[in-house]
Amino acid sequence: METLSILVLEDHPFQAQVVAQQLRTLGCRNLFCAADGEAALVRLSSHGPVDIALCDINLPGMDGLTFLRKAAECGAIRSVALFSGLAPDLRLAALQLARLLGLQVLGDLGKVLSPDSLRNVLLRYRRGAPAAGAQSDDAQPTAQEARLALIQGQLVPYYQPKVDLRSLQPAGAEVLVRWQHPRLGLLGPAGLLPLLEELGLVRDLTEYLLKAAMAFLQWQQPESRLPLAINCPPYLLEEPDLPGRLQELLDYYRLPSSLINVEITENGLPGIAANSLENLLRLRLMGCGIAIDDFGTGTSSLQRLCQLPCNELKLDASFIHGMEQNPRVLAAVTSSLALAASLGMNAVAEGIESTRQLEQLRELGCAQGQGYLFGHPMPGREFANWLRRWPGSTLPKEA
Known part of the structure; x- marks a missing residue:
């Protein structure tokens, strides 16, 4: 998991800090947080593509849906796991949108994370796909x-x-x-x-x-x-x-x-x-x-x-x-x-x-x-x- 690059897209500072700490406990070192979609795209333009985006949907400014579309279009993220308090049917539709955008969907974490559920999401990516942008011709x-x-x-x-x-x-x-x-x-x-x-x-x-x-x-x-x-x-x-x-x-x-x-x-x-x-x-x-x-x-x-x-x-x-x-x-x-x-x-x-x-x-x-x-x-x-x-x-x- 040390080699994974991860974006945490969450507008609540304390919640973002908790998720980041859980990721570090699981061995993830290459990660950063953003509070809205526009800020995330700016960071990605300088950082380069990430393997996983842990993404909220209800965000100030550019919301999570717009971010997913723009990030998928420019190849800035490879996969997504939802981290949102939206109603379950809306989360399910958002995941389907991510699939239609060509993103690997790792799961729906809800809003209350457990270390086990977060670890399982990371393992799904690790075993299912190569790192974003990692392979040349x-x-x-x-x-x-x-x-x-x-x-x-x-x-x-x-x-x-x-x-x-x-x-x-x-x-x-x-x-x-x-x-x-x-x-x-x-x-x-x-x-x-x-x-x-x-x-x-x-x-x-x-x-x-x-x-x-x-x-x-x-x-x-x-x-x-x-x-x-x-x-x-x-x-x-x-x-x-x-x-x-x-x-x-x-x-x-x-x-x-x-x-x-x-x-x-x-x-x-x-x-x-x-x-x-x-x-x-x-x-x-x-x-x-x-x-x-x-x-x-x-x-x-x-x-x-x-x-x-x-x-x-x-x-x-x-x-x-x-x-x-x-x-x-x-x-x-x-x-x-x-x-x-x-x-x-x-x-x-x-x-x-x-x-x-x-x-x-x-x-x-x-x-x-x-x-x-x-x-x-x-x-x-x-x-x-x-x-x-x-x-x-x-x-x-x-x-």
């Missing part, structure tokens, strides 16, 4: 490097644990990708996926991860094997040989199909074609699970949801992060869980970071979850060690 991966990454085995599968929220026993994992770049170090998917899309190699990546995941399952003792979830871009569902190719891989690795879950994002559902629907049906008939990922952030209709052969809903992390501060978000989570239950679908909450979130989700009847509270994405052998060390029925310590 020479520090950007190239399409040719992405092509070589697939050939030379530079892509590493990482596993984020999924836990049964009632028993706290491990329930599986989501398979993610990291790029061990020879020049830039370990990169997340944001530096890789657009390049592979450009090259038409996303199918190759998906098969690469499937093979790696199945090899990992085969390496484990049969009694230790848990289902693994693979993200599948919706357009890959149109390929007629998808179910057959997956069955060939399962046969080769001698694994049951129940150990593979296919996750598709909700945004891919509205325009799903007949052959995609047929493939989803075939995957379910084979015994694979089908999950709708990032549920609540897309545009699918209830009719489409009822028609598709999916057996799992994954609630997007943004809803879990907003439950405590925003009654509307809590209502959306509650109704989504009730919908999943009424449709006979498993519900998985993403982005669980605190024991309070865990307790709320348990009270609401959510079956499974994943997030930093349980474990970060990790390489295969580290995940195997996590499975052996996981305490089980006791509440974990917060990340």
Whole structure:
């Protein structure tokens, strides 16, 4: 956290001082405060871009909304977390505005900060994005490097644990990708996926991860094997040989199909074609699970949801992060869980970071979850060690 640059945009001097002190306690050194948007822009013009803006909205002079628009236009901030006493529905709309402006949204802190909530906001940025303005053209991966990454085995599968929220026993994992770049170090998917899309190699990546995941399952003792979830871009569902190719891989690795879950994002559902629907049906008939990922952030209709052969809903992390501060978000989570239950679908909450979130989700009847509270994405052998060390029925310590 020492490397993060942070702006605290708050007009009350004492409140700004309290936030700044909490940030310093968390190890942040590169930070400054401003009392209104105009003063913040002046400081940013001399300071340079910052990674995170902790932003109030009701400010004298230039308010927070105008500041966010102007700062986004000139690239002065990379991400934002709201620190405001506005009504919850207005805060939710302000965060949506920030997303539309192209900013990374880290969360809604309300007006009363706790060290844990502030720390979680910083960790979301640290793990989710590079520092603002930190990369030159020479520090950007190239399409040719992405092509070589697939050939030379530079892509590493990482596993984020999924836990049964009632028993706290491990329930599986989501398979993610990291790029061990020879020049830039370990990169997340944001530096890789657009390049592979450009090259038409996303199918190759998906098969690469499937093979790696199945090899990992085969390496484990049969009694230790848990289902693994693979993200599948919706357009890959149109390929007629998808179910057959997956069955060939399962046969080769001698694994049951129940150990593979296919996750598709909700945004891919509205325009799903007949052959995609047929493939989803075939995957379910084979015994694979089908999950709708990032549920609540897309545009699918209830009719489409009822028609598709999916057996799992994954609630997007943004809803879990907003439950405590925003009654509307809590209502959306509650109704989504009730919908999943009424449709006979498993519900998985993403982005669980605190024991309070865990307790709320348990009270609401959510079956499974994943997030930093349980474990970060990790390489295969580290995940195997996590499975052996996981305490089980006791509440974990917060990340």
